Amino acid sequence: MTTSLSELKVRSKRIADISAALGLLEWDQETCMPPAASAARGDQRGALAEIAHEMLVAPETLRLLEGAERETASLPEDSNDRRLTAVARRDYDHAVKVPAELVAEISRASSITHEVWARAREASDFELFAPHLETMFGLARRMADCLGYSGHVYDALLDLYEPGATHAAIRTLFTELRPRLVELTHAISARPPVDDSPLHGSFPVDAQRALTLSVVAALGFDLARGRQDEAAHPFCAGFSHNDVRITTRFSTAYLGQALWSSMHEAGHGMYDQGWPADWEGTPLGGGASLGIHESQSRLWENVVGRSRPFCRWLLPKLKQAFPDRFNATGAEALYRAANRVVPSFIRVEADEVTYNLHILLRFELESELLAGTLAIKDLPDAWNDRMEQYFGIHPRSAAEGVLQDVHWSEGLIGYFPTYTLGNIVSGQLWDALTRDIPAVDAHIENGNFAPILAWQNSHVHQYGRKYLPGELVQLATGKPLSSEPYVAYLVGKYSELYDLPR
């Protein structure tokens, strides 16, 4: 019997197929496409985005959705079909609330602003960028008004990336986190720096490519259902359960670039390869949120990938990949090199500890800009003051300060906190995982990553988008979201590494 629910699934599958094609247009643009084709590619992306959006907001979708809601109302609250309908409703509501004209206006403004941003960063000229940034925050406010919110204006935007999260909850989490991170950073800065010279030198790209492929395969990224390519800004993209693609960037001078970015993207990739195959094309297929996705990438990149047992496993592979290069390096030296903490200006180059301070700073500033309690013209000073306060360093230019990130220029406002949420969740998941698998360090040292992936599969991946991030964390760890395990992980690890007083 055809039901509204089954018709809704057919319609969702069609939209997912168009979105997958759109995803391929984007992947290809970053990995393969001749740059000369970017205008034509923009039109192609625009066409598919518009078609998918039109199908999603069509009255027929609402009719099926309302039918499916009636059909599933008496099912258990936790049943897949009822959850699927709820996720479809959330997607529909998000899409239908923002008028197509505003979407188009944001798209146009962001392509101009992005171009101006690139020039402004090049010239380290905030004045050039300021009016355009003003426009983007104005558009973000209009978008928030369309989406609606009951608390902070920020809530409306945050919900796009992190469903169910609120400004108040994030602020509480981050407010707890900040003094701990500042204290840890300052304590580390007072100690002698660790030596990361083993990771610097000259590393042929072909050997790095083979190494990173073998590492991600060892972790459990299935290369028969995926691939790794190169991109200027590494990312992960999935076009189906059996086609998940990660990208990396090779620096001949610094091995850490490709090594940990590959593990990071493989973490995203294993999530995308891991949710239930029969949810493909339904609203339940995919990751729960950007934050949960980031928890997977950070767990593999940092918690596993910069651990002592991992360095023990990795070292012989490095010796093989780069003959004579690591003869004088022991596993302990590699571990220390992988975990050098130093306050620095650029977020994307930051270490595991200070990275979060970069995020906190951005979260605070974009909240104030959005609420109107901070003016665009005062942003550079506010940025630099907080850099001083949190890191103890002062940017010498706007390029290494307020102009460094692409996000705001693209209208990605309310997006930054998902990075630190990911870190926090990775700590909480790891805490639960190590209780379930006490011998995890030995497994890692033996290159046996399967128990970790299996745990992630059964505690996170298998749920796809079924639960809100908060529900998922509770389900996976038995506890509500908390920064405590992550702070304990950082403090424990770096106190030992830097010999800090406890």
Next chain:
Amino acid sequence: MTTSLSELKVRSKRIADISAALGLLEWDQETCMPPAASAARGDQRGALAEIAHEMLVAPETLRLLEGAERETASLPEDSNDRRLTAVARRDYDHAVKVPAELVAEISRASSITHEVWARAREASDFELFAPHLETMFGLARRMADCLGYSGHVYDALLDLYEPGATHAAIRTLFTELRPRLVELTHAISARPPVDDSPLHGSFPVDAQRALTLSVVAALGFDLARGRQDEAAHPFCAGFSHNDVRITTRFSTAYLGQALWSSMHEAGHGMYDQGWPADWEGTPLGGGASLGIHESQSRLWENVVGRSRPFCRWLLPKLKQAFPDRFNATGAEALYRAANRVVPSFIRVEADEVTYNLHILLRFELESELLAGTLAIKDLPDAWNDRMEQYFGIHPRSAAEGVLQDVHWSEGLIGYFPTYTLGNIVSGQLWDALTRDIPAVDAHIENGNFAPILAWQNSHVHQYGRKYLPGELVQLATGKPLSSEPYVAYLVGKYSELYDLPR
């Protein structure tokens, strides 16, 4: 002022954008995609194909088309807008005449038949394939009935690939060609074979890749607006004027594989890079027909690429790419190696002379199968008899006979003649070009291919789809389509090469 014509252009652009995305899905499947993803990719391709088709056959398209026809009726017959409208009408008529159900049925049957064909070829078992082939010819007949035809049933299908061509006209051309080719083939077979050993050996893929890239760039394929990748079955695909991609296949044992397939695909690619940029997304953008497209690929692959002056230019490059490998080879020996003619079973491995006999045989057989004058069960014998008659050889198995080609299993019936049409047109174009550029051999020997590309641009490429293939040949060469220049080219070249009595 908004006119039906301008709205038709907007609608065509949208359809072209979707088609470009569909093209990328296909390109990616052949070059990058993990094979495990083929089912999902099939859905994605199906979704975009259906959306593009629905937009094309929508009543709104007809309304705009009829409006544009009224608006352009008083323009000169040769004006771009009147021609554009005529091409749009042809595309619309083709699309609207075939019911969506039949398209879907052909798509389903062809995916099954393709799979059976692969197994049947593997087992060299025609019995296994026969009922499915029967189905495909039945579907082709139904499609022809939908499209309509006044002469031979074949006309309806042929018109999809070669607008304006008829079975009768092709038969006349091929009937003239056949005795000349059979005679030439038999005469060559009676002579001592030429030595093609310089092209066989061991050629590292990296060196081949660099070589073929430098060769296609030298010909004029613009790598800033295109790229070359690897595929099992080389092809060319364009997603915009600034994004035209060729593919090749490397054999470490035989240099000719990648070398001439790269030049072949570059010929297609330069056509796709060469039509007017401002026709992008309009019905005038693209190549005039499969046959005209093939004339471009064959001209570069064979007429230029297997010529004596080209071998003189190429030899130093081969010596550089493969040190010590060509020390003992002179340009004349390379020229002879590049032009070995030998009757063989497999079309895709055939030389310049016998290739056309493979096509003639297929054209004759598919015409008879379609008209019902030949039964599927009698096909293998008919195939082998003609092989004997034209080539003087007899396939030892169905795999090296009737089962070798993928085309019929995919429903591509009426497609084969475009290959030989391409060869014929390449001969006629070259005849005209050499009158305009008497020093062309010297240009080739100096690696100065620009005059050839410029001639192709101004005589063929600049017209996109504006003219029917027959009109285009007349316009480019001043004469109606004829096989005489091509036969004269072949007879002249191979009589000298094989020292045949004239």
